Amino acid sequence: MWAPVLLFSMVAHEYAHAEAAYRQGDDTAYMLGRLTLNPLKHIDPFMTVLLPVMLWVASNGTYTFGGAKPVPVNPRKYRKFVRGDVIVSLAGIATNLVLFVLFACLFAIVGLAAQGVPALAGTLGIVQRMTLYGMWLNLVLAFFNLIPIPPLDGSHVFYHLLPPGAGLKYRQLYMFGFIPILAVTWLLPGVIGVFLWPAHRLMDLGLLLVRGFVIAGAS
Numbered sequence: 001m002w003a004p005v006l007l008f009s010m011v012a013h014e015y016a017h018a019e020a021a022y023r024q025g026d027d028t029a030y031m032l033g034r035l036t037l038n039p040l041k042h043i044d045p046f047m048t049v050l051l052p053v054m055l056w057v058a059s060n061g062t063y064t065f066g067g068a069k070p071v072p073v074n075p076r077k078y079r080k081f082v083r084g085d086v087i088v089s090l091a092g093i094a095t096n097l098v099l100f101v102l103f104a105c106l107f108a109i110v111g112l113a114a115q116g117v118p119a120l121a122g123t124l125g126i127v128q129r130m131t132l133y134g135m136w137l138n139l140v141l142a143f144f145n146l147i148p149i150p151p152l153d154g155s156h157v158f159y160h161l162l163p164p165g166a167g168l169k170y171r172q173l174y175m176f177g178f179i180p181i182l183a184v185t186w187l188l189p190g191v192i193g194v195f196l197w198p199a200h201r202l203m204d205l206g207l208l209l210v211r212g213f214v215i216a217g218a219s
Contacts, residue, residue, distance in 0.1 A: 001126065002133040007039055009099055009138050010068040013092035013145075014042045017071040020091035024084035026077035034071050044069035047178075065185055067178075070151065082160055089156035096142035103134030104206045111213025125215040135206050139199035147195045149181045150174045 015037050018029035029035050034042070043049070044067070052066035078084025107128055114124040148158035150173040159167045173180055185192055 001130050002137065005130050005134045006137050009096060009134065009141055010048075011037055011039045011042045012095050012099060013141055014068050014071050016091040016095035017073070017088055020088045021071065021073045021078075021084075024077075024088060025079045026074050026084070026088075028074045028077070029071045032072060042068045042071075063186065065178075065182060086157055086160065089153040093142045093145050093153055096138040096145075100135050100138040100142070100202070100206065103131045103138065104210055107131040107135065107210045108213040111210070111215055114215045115213075121215055128215050136199075136203055139202055140196065143196050143199040144192070147181070147184075147192070149184055150176070151178065152181055 015035070018035040021028065022030050022035055047067045047069065049066075052064045055066075056064040073088060075081055075085050075088075078088075110124050110128045110131060114121045114128075117124075145152050146154040148154040150171075155170075155173075159170045162170055
């Protein structure tokens with residue numbers, strides 16, 4: 001039940017990057033067909049499928065990591081480089097936060113529907129559980145991507161806050177791809193936990209607000 005929700009949320013995240021880049025003057029993603037919600041355009045065979053499975057098997061089901069195919073952008077095309085880079089980097093995170101709110105609203109709507117049509121409570125309970133996954137997974141995507149470690153979105157904002165010299169050295173980490181964040185998630189999971197603390201608190205708040213609409217056995 002969580003897989004289609006996660007796929008949709010990841011695709012929406014990448015689409016938001018492409019849309020924001022296009023609005024900032026960069027048509028790279030558009031020209032490459034990435035300005036779309038078609039999941040096939042955003043799935044990377046290695047990052048989305050092979051790597052998560054390999055890590056899951058290698059760790060005996062205790063650890064995995066993956067992601068969608070990053071949207072290609074050319075910051076030189078932004079009308080204003082720093083402003084454009086920050087907006088494009090935060091677009092995916094903002095989208096996931098909006099989706100968290102939308103899934104919370106859907107959770108309540110589905111609960112109301114079950115109260116109105118009890119005969120459909122079983123089916124609607126499955127739908128409500130999917131909206132619950134949608135709430136949590138979008139919070140994880142949002143706050144995980146805020147971590148200021150290349151190549152996550154938060155790193156693009158962080159290096160603009162550094163002095164030019166330090167920012168230049170920091171950007172050199174991008175040559176290592178996903179290795180830095182893989183190393184941190186594997187070796188220092190506590191660091192990830194700190195950044196996901198707001199996600200847990202927002203989830204608690206969301207559940208508090210929609211608890212009156214829970215379908216028995218759905219969550």
